[in-house]
Amino acid sequence: MDDDEDLIEDDYDSYDELFTQHFTDDNLSQLDGTKLASPPPARATSPVRNAKSPQKPASSTTRFSLKPKPPSGNELSSPSLSGKETLPWAQRYPPLNLGELAVHKGKVRDVEQWLNGAFTGKAGRDLLVLKGPAGSGKTTTISLLSRTLNFDILEWKAPSVSSYADKDYVSLAAQFDGFLSRGHEFGSLDLDGHDESQIFTEGNIYAPRRVILIEEYPTLAGRGAAVLAAFRLSILRYISMNAPPSRNVYGGTSGVPPIVMIVSEIFSNSESSFDNLTVHRLLGRDIYDHPSTTVIEFNSIAPTFMNKALNVVLKKSGRQPPGDQALTQSIIESISKLGDIRNAIASLEFLCCGSGNRSHWSDPTVRSKRITRARKNISTGNSGVPRAIAQREASLGLFHAVGKIVYNKRSDTDVEHPQLPSPPNHLRHLDRPGVSLVHANELFDETGTDIQSFISALHENYVPSCNGPLFTESLEGCIERLSDSDLLCIERKGYSRPQAGLGIGSVRWVTSSIDLLRQEEMSYQVATRGLLFNLPAPVKRQLRRANDSHKIFFPPTVRLVRELEDIQNNIDSWKNTLLGSALSQAAVPPANQRQPTLHKFPRETRSNLRGISDDNSSSIMAMISRSDLILYQLPYMTKIVGERAESKSLRRITAVGTRGIDFSSQQDDYAFGTALQGYGTFRVSKNEERGGSLGPHTPLIPQTDDERLILSDDDIEEDPA
């Protein structure tokens, strides 16, 4: 460790003089304080971090003991930076202890308890999955805990692609398998005797306790399927190997280090599910439901914690954003709402950098771009500055564009276009007041996401705009055009059967790419122009809850896809269970000797069940078609099985409508919606009408006989037996 530090310091000194002109004096003094400099990629300093970037910045000194990557690896991403730069703040000022950590204390305690349990050899503690959005402090939590609990982190690093270009992908999987088994062997060697452990201590490898950390995953798309299967197999083998009996040999001390996986879940909005990284998809249900697996979900960092953390960082850096103390606090406050701490610190750093007149950017082009953008933001109003910087750009563009459409601004007929001809009599119903002031063609470039996500966002948000006496007409017109545009989009299903779900499993038609672009554009044009045409001219957005009416929501697909996958996995496993259980009939006594309420329910079997059924088994197995299974078999089975514990997962599949109606308001936890409230350009300043066509809202679910039959999760009681 000391060697590394010295090495880096020397390295740094050699570059020191080169860059002196770029650093102010206080900058240098900070740099002296942090000697662990490594060359960061250029994008690391930008306020908008690439969330998909698999390389997390090391944020604790423990992890800095690893050798920094050679600069050559980063040259592609930062061609303009010829040498070393300062570390971004997120890496330069990591939390030094658990107290400074912005993660909720309960979560940290959960992880700590789990790790403690794993080290003391409690059963079922072999795989810990930490999932959550990027920048929610997952990695930092582990690395800080490694110091408090005193364990070593053995991190899996995927070999760089270039060196394996000529080999098969599977070799990577083999490497991973090897890595896992090596990690295991080291662990058990430590326990074999003191002599060996002594040796390892001298070699600086020995640690009393260690954890295998996995942060890099095989790709989930297309070609990677084989890798993914191998990856799962390796993990599964590893956690199965760690079965309780083998532990007890070592008398309470775990022989095999537990695995900690850190998954930043990624959801792209397009429903073609290959791009999404979810724990489910990564691990498959075998590992996910494995008794040794624990999943702890991290949430986005709450504003209060974030606020504290940002202030700490600011103090550590000794810098101030422009303006007085009050403005600083308001800026920090608005940045705090981001939820992504890495991004928030980067934003803070950017704001502080912009303050001085002297340049802190080594590359003039980067600087000028930043500054023009900052200028633009300043011109929109002073409160807009931090928000505009802190916001993720893609979302900003998306919400901005959606807002423009759903507020459907039209010109004042009398003033600007007095001589606008009106349509002939038979087309009179198509007359619209004024000319649309929304430039759909220009908006096309500002959507900020792919076209289909944009159209989904339009769909999510158009309804509150349809008010007034002719609301049924505008509603119908809008959704009809959206339906048209969906037919024009490229993700058509073609002639395959309609799949269950949200349209997952659609196949892109194979045509030339220029056609695809054109088709996307047509789909876009139909959707936007159709909405602009059909929405009422002065839009008064209205919803049940007054606050919601100005919010623009993010399409819910992200959340739904996760749920859908969960249920699909469940259905798959039930399908296999049903097939498998038919085989185990021979063991069950003949049917007619049993009471109707005493159905024996075989323990859930795994998918690979094999066996031969007896000749006099009481039933014949047959495959059930999936739709029959979903529509009739499972719902009725839920009712037949009744209140038993096995039926929990059944009920998960079949109980629809238990969630109540506040579905759309659940989106509040999507920071996008709230953060955008009051965004200047498309907020309607007039007071909204109260008590319009919407009366006081009656209880939403009428208590019918049917309703009572729906069981909610609360009704389920665990069977003690």
Add this chain to the structure above:
Amino acid sequence: MALLVDRHRPRSLDTLSYHHDLSARLRSLAQSHDFPHLLMYGPSGAGKKTRTIATLKELYGPGVEKIKIDNRVFQTTSNRKLEFNIVSSVYHLEITPSDVGTYDRVVVQELLKEIAQTQQVDLSAKQRFKVVVINEADHLTRDAQAALRRTMEKYSPNLRLILLANSTSNIIAPIRSRTLLVRVAAPSEEEICTILGASAKRENWSVAPGLNKRIAKESGRNLRRALLMFEAIYAQSEKVSDSTPIPPPDWEALISVVAKEILEERSPARLLQVRARLYDLLTHCIPATTILKTLTFKLIVNVDDTLKPEVIKWSAFYEHRITQGSKVIFHLEAFVAKFMRIYESYLMGMDF
């Protein structure tokens, strides 16, 4: 899980309780030495599968009931791995290619080729060929069907196919012409009543003829559904009488709620509410076309006769779009909005 519907499944052609004509024909087919490819079609819950298994037993004897489940993995050209379940005995094997969606062609080709190239291993087998039962044949893609057609021609000495489908309309003409079409009609309501009574007797349950009649009616002549309902009722209530309510599946109950909500009030807020419910149904893997169909039927019983053709027309329109487009929620919602508009215009006395 031994459900009634599995436990009481007839296991030979003799014990089948309806369509005796058909059973006799199948028996003579199986006994003749010229067993053709079969295409069994009919509504779900009519007993296609049961009949198929019984026919197989007639063909090969009790050996077909010695089955095992294989989990096979296929690799597509784009290197995707497909997991696939196969139920098989020494003499036959049962697959559901539509489980793998658009990759069914790969499965059909690879699997059938593999089976067809090897002859029957068991020398004492009654037949020289193996039988492959293909479930949901009408959900096969065109590619898969074309592949199937080639296989049927090429490997007919070693292989017979039994295709099961709900209707022949999605099956390409070349396959239809190469198979013997066997229609299995849904049982009549009386037949369902008889079966329910017999099942109750086997289980020593008290028989409520009125209830059986109601179940038969509710089930839409789907025997599987009727038996499931029947068992659900007996599992849920201690004392079963003629008036015991028949619980619908949760998804169906929710769709009734949706229909009621739409009829009650038409407003943007209501549309959002309906959308949330539709999302809920979709995430629970209820097929969009089923949602649309059920919703339509729940709606039209409550509207005036003059509206019915219009509602059905738009329902059909958007069902087509669901199968064509990619975002099903758009089309479902479009139908709801369309209905709201039609209904509103009707209430205001306007043309629609």
